[in-house]
Amino acid sequence: MSDWIDIAPLNDVPRRGARVVKTRAGCVAVFRTADDSVFALDNTCPHKKGPLAEGIVHGAAVTCPLHNWVISLETGRVKAPDEGQVTTYPARVENGRILLDGAFLRARSAA
Amino acid sequence: MRQKLIVIGAGMASGRMIEHLVETNPDAYDITLFNAEPRGNYNRIMLSPVLSGEKTYEEIVTHDDAWYAAHGVTCRLGERVDHIDRAAKTVTAANGDVLPYDKLVFGTGSNPFIIPLPGHDLQGVIAYRDLEDTQRMMSMTSGNKVVVIGGGLLGLEAAAGMAARGADVTVVHIMGHLMERQLDEAAGYLLRKALVDKGITVRCSANSKEILGENGHVRALLLDDGTELPCDLLVMAVGIRPNTKLAADSGLAVGRGIHVDDQMVTSDKDILAVGECVEHNGAIFGLVAPLYDQAKVAAATLLNEAAAFEQKELSTKLKVTGCDLFSAGDFAEGEGREDIVFRDPGRGVYRRLVVEENRIVGAVMYGDTADSNWFFGLIRDKTDIAEMRETVIFGPAYQGGAPLDPLAAVAALPPEAEICGCNGICKGKIVEAIEGGATDLGAVRAVTKASNSCGTCTGLVEQVLAVTLGDDFVLPTAQPICGCTDLTHEDVRRMIKSQALKSMAAVWQECAWKTVDGCHVCRPALNYYLLADWPIEYKDDPQSRFINERKHANIQKDGTFSVVPRMWGGITNARELRAIADAADKYNVPTVKVTGGQRIDLLGVRGEDLPAMWADLNAAGMVSGHAYSKGLRTVKTCVGTDHCRFGTQDSTGLGIKLEKALWGSWTPHKVKMGVSGCPRNCAEATCKDVGIVCVDSGYQIGVGGAAGMDLKEIQPLAQVATEEEVMALTIAFVQLYRENAKYLDRPYKFIAKVGLDWIKERIVDDLSERAALVERFGVSQSVYQIDPWAEHAQTKAETYQPLANLTLEAAE
Numbered sequence: 028m029s030d031w032i033d034i035a036p037l038n039d040v041p042r043r044g045a046r047v048v049k050t051r052a053g054c055v056a057v058f059r060t061a062d063d064s065v066f067a068l069d070n071t072c073p074h075k076k077g078p079l080a081e082g083i084v085h086g087a088a089v090t091c092p093l094h095n096w097v098i099s100l101e102t103g104r105v106k107a108p109d110e111g112q113v114t115t116y117p118a119r120v121e122n123g124r125i126l127l128d129g130a131f132l133r134a135r136s137a138a
Numbered sequence: 139m140r141q142k143l144i145v146i147g148a149g150m151a152s153g154r155m156i157e158h159l160v161e162t163n164p165d166a167y168d169i170t171l172f173n174a175e176p177r178g179n180y181n182r183i184m185l186s187p188v189l190s191g192e193k194t195y196e197e198i199v200t201h202d203d204a205w206y207a208a209h210g211v212t213c214r215l216g217e218r219v220d221h222i223d224r225a226a227k228t229v230t231a232a233n234g235d236v237l238p239y240d241k242l243v244f245g246t247g248s249n250p251f252i253i254p255l256p257g258h259d260l261q262g263v264i265a266y267r268d269l270e271d272t273q274r275m276m277s278m279t280s281g282n283k284v285v286v287i288g289g290g291l292l293g294l295e296a297a298a299g300m301a302a303r304g305a306d307v308t309v310v311h312i313m314g315h316l317m318e319r320q321l322d323e324a325a326g327y328l329l330r331k332a333l334v335d336k337g338i339t340v341r342c343s344a345n346s347k348e349i350l351g352e353n354g355h356v357r358a359l360l361l362d363d364g365t366e367l368p369c370d371l372l373v374m375a376v377g378i379r380p381n382t383k384l385a386a387d388s389g390l391a392v393g394r395g396i397h398v399d400d401q402m403v404t405s406d407k408d409i410l411a412v413g414e415c416v417e418h419n420g421a422i423f424g425l426v427a428p429l430y431d432q433a434k435v436a437a438a439t440l441l442n443e444a445a446a447f448e449q450k451e452l453s454t455k456l457k458v459t460g461c462d463l464f465s466a467g468d469f470a471e472g473e474g475r476e477d478i479v480f481r482d483p484g485r486g487v488y489r490r491l492v493v494e495e496n497r498i499v500g501a502v503m504y505g506d507t508a509d510s511n512w513f514f515g516l517i518r519d520k521t522d523i524a525e526m527r528e529t530v531i532f533g534p535a536y537q538g539g540a541p542l543d544p545l546a547a548v549a550a551l552p553p554e555a556e557i558c559g560c561n562g563i564c565k566g567k568i569v570e571a572i573e574g575g576a577t578d579l580g581a582v583r584a585v586t587k588a589s590n591s592c593g594t595c596t597g598l599v600e601q602v603l604a605v606t607l608g609d610d611f612v613l614p615t616a617q618p619i620c621g622c623t624d625l626t627h628e629d630v631r632r633m634i635k636s637q638a639l640k641s642m643a644a645v646w647q648e649c650a651w652k653t654v655d656g657c658h659v660c661r662p663a664l665n666y667y668l669l670a671d672w673p674i675e676y677k678d679d680p681q682s683r684f685i686n687e688r689k690h691a692n693i694q695k696d697g698t699f700s701v702v703p704r705m706w707g708g709i710t711n712a713r714e715l716r717a718i719a720d721a722a723d724k725y726n727v728p729t730v731k732v733t734g735g736q737r738i739d740l741l742g743v744r745g746e747d748l749p750a751m752w753a754d755l756n757a758a759g760m761v762s763g764h765a766y767s768k769g770l771r772t773v774k775t776c777v778g779t780d781h782c783r784f785g786t787q788d789s790t791g792l793g794i795k796l797e798k799a800l801w802g803s804w805t806p807h808k809v810k811m812g813v814s815g816c817p818r819n820c821a822e823a824t825c826k827d828v829g830i831v832c833v834d835s836g837y838q839i840g841v842g843g844a845a846g847m848d849l850k851e852i853q854p855l856a857q858v859a860t861e862e863e864v865m866a867l868t869i870a871f872v873q874l875y876r877e878n879a880k881y882l883d884r885p886y887k888f889i890a891k892v893g894l895d896w897i898k899e900r901i902v903d904d905l906s907e908r909a910a911l912v913e914r915f916g917v918s919q920s921v922y923q924i925d926p927w928a929e930h931a932q933t934k935a936e937t938y939q940p941l942a943n944l945t946l947e948a949a950e
């Protein structure tokens with residue numbers, strides 16, 4: 028069962044940008060792409076914990092600000108030749124508001 | 139006995155429904171048709187060609203009096219239905235007549251949305267919905283000024299129609315690009331360009347504030363930024379709302395629209411609804427294709443036949459002559475989606491397909507929409523495109539054959555095929571030149587001028603070389619900026635200047651970018667080039683900047699930041715030091731360090747604390763030191779004549795003047811300066827990008843020093859007598875560097891490419907060029923010399939905080 032939590036208006040996140048949501052188990056980065064798709068990922072780069080929300084967003088990917096690893100927003104996978112995986116969370120936009128799946132976030136806090 | 143059917147609204151949906159009814163069973167119903175407009179059914183979507191003069195109203199009438207008479211439809215045109223009594227099954231017309239029905243159909247369409255701006259009820263403020271609106275707009279000709287609010291389908295058709303009649307039209311659109319719901323940025327850019335070519339002024343990201351009037355009539359539109367746009371007519375085309383009032387008043391289930399089921403039946407089994415007034419499965423409608431499907435289903439339902447309405451993919455075309463534009467499906471990026479992008483800048487063509495699991499789910503095309511139906515078919519039928527993936531973007535003509543080999547395609551071109559559009563050079567001429575001994579790109583350029591202007595055909599010319607010379611030709615290995623393009627930094631800079639490209643989308647299109655919106659390598663470079671070349675027109679894009687420049691602080695390895703206030707020329711005082719100390723205490727700064735640049739670094743600050751800390755430092759008179767920027771960093775000075783027994787000139791004062799003149803400017807790489815009071819050089823001026831050494835007779839200026847990964851000593855530029863000359867030469871040098879260097883080249887690399895003599899010719903010898911450079915720098919500084927700390931602390935502080943805090947949520 029999913030229960031969607033209303034986070035904020037979509038426009039609070041800039042296009043090709045990100046903001047973080049604080050949770051009990053650390054920060055989740057919420058990304059908005061050029062065409063208004065929204066993605067949520069752990070805000071931690073698998074390389075050396077770079078804060079992904081501070082990266083440059085292009086297409087459906089983000090470049091980590093510390094050493095330029097490129098991470099897919101859709102799958103959380105790190106683009107070759109680098110390797111790694113970032114946890115992703117269900118996110119969607121409804122009536123101009125960003126919603127995250129509370130069940131997933133709680134599962135994460137419990138883990 | 140025939141049943142009585144009453145239809146409310148003679149619109150496109152209900153009109154189609156009546157056609158189906160009378161065709162299938164002309165004897166089933168006695169039909170009475172009410173319409174609030176004083177006319178029967180016409181093709182509303184063709185109002186735009188009527189407006190532009192391409193059609194007359196008579197040509198777009200769907201049902202005339204003769205048609206209604208022939209099919210026995212009783213018309214009450216110009217009469218609205220005011221009331222419905224569902225229990226008694228009667229409707230009440232505006233004149234009080236009460237008519238009984240067996241079945242009732244709503245086809246009331248929608249109402250244009252009017253933004254309730256102050257002044258929206260002035261005369262001369264209209265929407266775009268019916269013939270009256272159209273006629274009002276048709277009266278606008280040369281000499282009239284019109285403002286259209288709304289850069290969507292309707293607004294643009296209104297604008298183009300009035301422009302075609304000679305009116306001076308401005309479109310005001312709140313979003314960053316036109317038709318943002320149907321188009322992506324790149325197609326929006328091409329559309330804007332085409333409209334501008336038609337003489338229409340387009341203002342995007344513009345917020346309307348108030349409609350100004352005079353004697354009860356509209357006079358101008360006032361924007362948020364204070365701009366007044368004078369107008370004789372103001373057209374609002376910002377959206378529609380389903381017309382549901384009558385339905386709601388009669389107690390039918392209504393959400394955004396009138397609720398209907400798959401059979402188009404409302405919450406009352408004897409009442410149906412079709413068209414823009416309905417809501418079906420949460421969706422409302424604004425294009426005729428689904429309405430026609432609804433009309434068919436409603437007719438069947440009325441005749442007790444089985445039918446069900448199904449929502450399908452929709453496509454949009456803009457009806458503006460000369461703007462070929464098509465969009466269909468869903469082209470948002472999403473889970474597992476990939477883009478295929480094709481751009482042909484020469485023809486102004488853009489195509490983008492969104493592919494998900496080998497199926498096309500969305501398509502946007504501009505410039506050449508001939509294949510749009512084919513693509514729409516692939517979307518609708520969910521065709522598997524795995525087999526044709528490589529070539530699908532080129533359209534149906536390229537399917538079934540071998541994959542395209544660009545060289546073979548060039549080889550197949552006839553001699554008269556044009557290669558270089560700018561200079562009108564055909565393939566034959568280039569081949570002739572090659573056979574005459576021009577065996578590389580430079581030589582072909584020199585002989586024929588091909589690819590010598592905008593440069594976009596460079597690749598083609600090289601291919602002609604390759605085809606003609608065979609194995610003798612080796613493709614030069616110019617380094618493209620990144621994987622998004624084949625062009626080099628130099629090519630792109632040239633394009634931005636020569637083609638007057640003033641937006642990121644313009645560069646992506648005209649330089650044939652291969653990705654939708656670039657990457658972390660090209661975007662910062664493009665952002666820099668655009669703001670350096672078009673400081674007034676281009677708006678800086680923070681999202682294309684590396685985090686340090688976006689947040690005006692250096693990111694540290696643990697995600698915290700450092701804060702470095704400016705200390706002009708290395709001079710500080712007790713008040714500033716106290717404010718720094720207070721800030722260090724207040725925000726628990728773990729490390730305070732004196733930098734190599736004569737100022738103080740507060741390291742380990744939390745991102746959330748930045749705006750407050752900046753505000754505190756601002757209060758003590760300090761501004762950002764730009765220790766993070768590709769811009770002016772520090773101007774190191776020594777104590778000079780004020781205290782030093784060897785000082786020859788006021789090196790500290792000059793350093794401060796330089797820093798005050800140059801701070802805030804963005805440059806291709808960082809720029810550091812130093813001013814030493816004598817050749818002992820205590821300010822280390824000789825290893826700075828610009829270094830000044832004071833001597834008895836004046837000032838020795840050198841450029842191109844560095845002490846980073848390469849150790850470079852400055853090269854002498856000039857020796858001058860006055861501070862004014864130092865200022866002018868330094869500024870001219872920095873501006874020359876700003877306008878011409880490759881992004882991330884320090885000045886010494888730039889000088890190595892163009893030669894010190896080239897620089898001296900321009901800024902030392904040519905006084906008018908020097909003055910022009912200084913002036914252009916001034917224009918840029920008028921925009922960019924602002925303290926970003928103050929700006930962010932005042933207007934953006936919110937964005938430094940988390941979007942939401944869920945740590946306080948009760949645990950499950």
Ligand code: SRM
Pocket residue numbers: 692693694699700702731732733734735736737738739765766771772808810825843844845846847848884
């Ligand atoms: C703080 C400071 C070291 C210090 O504690 O003294 C420093 C710190 C950094 N330097 Fe530096 N440089 C500092 C003076 C210098 C100097 C000395 C000088 O300016 O006189 C140099 C050599 C001179 C020169 O630039 O030619 C210097 C040459 C570099 C370079 C190499 C540049 C090059 O062209 O090769 C980099 C890398 C880069 O910029 O790409 C760099 C980059 C960096 C970065 C920004 C690394 C990074 O990307 O995170 C460091 C940021 C630390 C921070 O968060 O604040 N830093 N750096 C100095 C700040 C000066 C200031 O007040 O703004």
Ligand SMILES: Cc1cc2nc3c(=O)[nH]c(=O)nc-3n(C[C@H](O)[C@H](O)[C@H](O)COP(=O)(O)OP(=O)(O)OC[C@H]3O[C@@H](n4cnc5c(N)ncnc54)[C@H](O)[C@@H]3O)c2cc1C
Pocket residue numbers: 146147148149150151152153172173174175182183184185186217218219220245246247248266267268292295381384412413414415423424425426427429455457
């Ligand atoms: C300028 C313009 C261009 C367009 N271009 C396109 C296009 O290119 N492609 C496309 O697919 N769509 C286009 N559209 C949209 C399309 O025209 C509409 O989707 C379509 O007309 C809606 O049909 P409808 O029958 O629901 O409503 P309408 O055609 O609006 O008909 C509703 C009618 O009901 C009448 N009415 C309302 N209330 C009452 C009442 N109480 N009593 C009696 N009568 C009442 C109204 O007066 C109106 O005449 C365009 C629209 C406009 C305005």
Ligand code: SF4
Pocket residue numbers: none
């Ligand atoms: S020298 Fe290297 S480690 Fe030290 S501050 Fe500069 S970049 Fe960082």
Ligand code: FES
Pocket residue numbers: 072073074075076077091092093094095096
């Ligand atoms: S921490 Fe992200 S790339 Fe190194």
